[in-house]
Amino acid sequence: MNVVDTSGWLEYFAGGPNSTEFAVPIKETASLLVPTICIYEISKVILRESDEHHLLQALAAIQKGEVKALTPSIATAAAKLSLKYKLPMADSIIYATAQSFNATVWTQDVDFKHLPDVNYLSNNQI
Numbered sequence: 001m002n003v004v005d006t007s008g009w010l011e012y013f014a015g016g017p018n019s020t021e022f023a024v025p026i027k028e029t030a031s032l033l034v035p036t037i038c039i040y041e042i043s044k045v046i047l048r049e050s051d052e053h054h055l056l057q058a059l060a061a062i063q064k065g066e067v068k069a070l071t072p073s074i075a076t077a078a079a080k081l082s083l084k085y086k087l088p089m090a091d092s093i094i095y096a097t098a099q100s101f102n103a104t105v106w107t108q109d110v111d112f113k114h115l116p117d118v119n120y121l122s123n124n125q126i
Contacts, residue, residue, distance in 0.1 A: 003105050004026055004105075013058055029064040075093070079092070087111055
């Protein structure tokens with residue numbers, strides 16, 4: 001199972017240097033989990049930088065994966081992970097969701113860089 005964090009999705013949509021690597025888990029929709037917090041973050045960025053038409057296209061792609069809601073158990077696990085690893089709220093929710101389903105997080109967000117079960121792709125622009 002795989003979880004692509006917000007930075008990975010945005011890199012993929014923008015066709016950035018790591019987009020080819022992020023395409024691997026994104027196109028394997030049968031094993032792709034999508035935390036709802038990623039939908040929020042992606043929506044916010046796309047609406048800020050583009051328009052609703054582009055957002056609808058992105059949402060169609062994102063929702064080919066299995067969307068995972070924030071449950072009380074994931075929220076509690078996220079709080080613990082946030083304290084343990086000093087993660088921001090959204091990152092801890094993404095990581096807790098992945099951990100709950102034994103998934104690997106794909107990211108270029110440096111906050112995840114040294115965490116277990118993370119496939120970190122370096123992006124010198126971040």
